[in-house]
Amino acid sequence: MQRAAKGGLARRLLAGRVPALMAALVVICLAGVLLTLGRGGGVTIERSDGGEAAAGQESDASEGGEAAETEAPVLVVHVDGCVASPGVYELAGPHLRVNDAVEAAGGLLPEADTSQMNLAAGLADGQKVLVPARAEEGAAAAAAGGGAASQTGVGSLVNINLATADQLQALSGVGEATARAIVEDREAHGPFSSVEDLMRVSGIGQKKFDKLKGQICV
Known part of the structure; x- marks a missing residue:
């Protein structure tokens, strides 16, 4: 009977401990869930780092743009x-x-x-x-420089580096198209170093130049 009484007591004690063991298991499970959530927080940090990396990429792109502008x-x-x-x-x-x-x-x-x-x-x-200077200013400067605009049989010499297209058309044999070609040539290639350089203009060959050389100067 004593053994039976001891066995019954053991079962009662074991039955009393079961809820406590279950409660402990619940606590352990909750701890695991919290730990998992904590690790999930780590994912958020990684995203933040990724955001910083994206910002760095934007910075690199900005620096690349500045480099392109510098270049x-x-x-x-x-x-x-x-x-x-x-x-x-x-x-x-x-x-x-x-x-x-x-x-x-x-x-x-x-x-x-x-x-x-x-x-x-x-x-x-x-x-x-x-x-170029205005025609009257160019003529005055040429006169002050030693008479480059001296009188000839056809009037004052025309400075082919300073004359406008309208003034160039006053030259014999120079029409609107040729005058425009002279102006465009000196704008594209710089002033004429000599009157002979006028032959570099399209449409002005040796014969036309021979007619013009007594009327022009540089």
């Missing part, structure tokens, strides 16, 4: 004629125009004549931009 081609141009500071200038930037070169040289002088210039034309490396 814009540099043009070396010669600005001469009626500008404040004639000289050779280095210009950098996209879509550079003749006006940019003029502004780099200090801008136009009051006597400048841009009627036959295209200030919106694009610039090329090595180009010379020549800003």
